[in-house]
Amino acid sequence: xxxxxxxxxxxxxxxxxxxxxxxxxxxxxxxxxxxxxxxxxxxxxxxxxxxxxxxxxxxxxxxxxxxxxxxxxxxxxxxxxxxxxxxxxxxxxxxxxxxxxxxxxxxxxxxx
Amino acid sequence: xxxxxxxxxxxxxxxxxxxxxxxxxxxxxxxxxxxxxxxxxxxxxxxxxxxxxxxxxxxxxxxxxxxxxxxxxxxxxxxxxxxxxxxxxxxxxxxxxxxxxxxxxxxxxxxxxxx
Numbered sequence: 543x544x545x546x547x548x549x550x551x552x553x554x555x556x557x558x559x560x561x562x563x564x565x566x567x568x569x570x571x572x573x574x575x576x577x578x579x580x581x582x583x584x585x586x587x588x589x590x591x592x593x594x595x596x597x598x599x600x601x602x603x604x605x606x607x608x609x610x611x612x613x614x615x616x617x618x619x620x621x622x623x624x625x626x627x628x629x630x631x632x633x634x635x636x637x638x639x640x641x642x643x644x645x646x647x648x649x650x651x652x653x654x
Numbered sequence: 655x656x657x658x659x660x661x662x663x664x665x666x667x668x669x670x671x672x673x674x675x676x677x678x679x680x681x682x683x684x685x686x687x688x689x690x691x692x693x694x695x696x697x698x699x700x701x702x703x704x705x706x707x708x709x710x711x712x713x714x715x716x717x718x719x720x721x722x723x724x725x726x727x728x729x730x731x732x733x734x735x736x737x738x739x740x741x742x743x744x745x746x747x748x749x750x751x752x753x754x755x756x757x758x759x760x761x762x763x764x765x766x767x768x769x
Contacts, residue, residue: 574756585660585744585760593756631698634757638753640686640705640748642758644698 548632555652563617563648565606565632573634575599575608575615578630578640583590589617589630594653613627621654657682660745660761662705667768673718673732675764677745680726685747688758689720692742705750706730740768 548565555561567573574593578586590599595610604619615632632645657680660769663676667673667696679685689701702720710720717736728745746758 576757578760583765584761585763586746588757588759592755639702640750641688641700646697648693 544643547643552649558621560621561622565615567634573636576633578631626653627652658761663766670734675712675730677728677746682749688746689730690744
């Protein structure tokens with residue numbers, strides 16, 4: 543079946559540090575891949591997505607590249623801000639069952 | 655543009671009491687609708703999903719149920735709440751007819767505390 547594995551953290555960084563959150567997946571074919579972000583007390587927001595191999599999703603300074611050869615979709619940001627503190631979820635979608643498969647989430651805390 | 659609403663935002667209920675949480679979507683037709691629960695920690699658990707009016711698929715057997723009485727309305731219910739039902743309940747929608755059928759959009763959530 544489909545599965546997503548992401549580093550569980552927590553991850554604590556200083557402002558302006560470089561961020562990487564690793565995500566790998568198991569799925570047949572070519573799933574769509576996503577990063578969602580959840581700020582404290584809120585629902586999930588779509589951060590970025592990629593639908594085919596070598597696609598790069600980007601938004602708000604965050605980037606992730608769909609790597610078919612390594613089945614990975616790592617999230618990166620060159621300089622994090624305190625306002626980036628949140629839980630980040632990696633997810634995949636294979637169209638046959640209408641459902642997203644989520645990783646367990648990574649808590650990021652950015653200190654000033 | 656599309657928007658998704660959930661209410662109530664917070665709820666405190668005694669053990670054994672009934673539950674009704676509501677989710678409505680605006681600005682789209684015939685969406686897929688989903689209920690998730692986020693219990694202690696951060697993980698998301700899919701509870702139910704619906705691909706049309708009256709069509710409900712259950713992912714986890716428990717004392718919760720879901721209904722879809724209208725195209726853009728999704729209700730989560732329980733006859734008798736358990737302590738373990740406490741959590742953050744999220745509704746989401748996706749549009750198979752749109753340009754991004756793979757993308758789910760989430761509501762603001764309902765925080766349920768069962769005492």
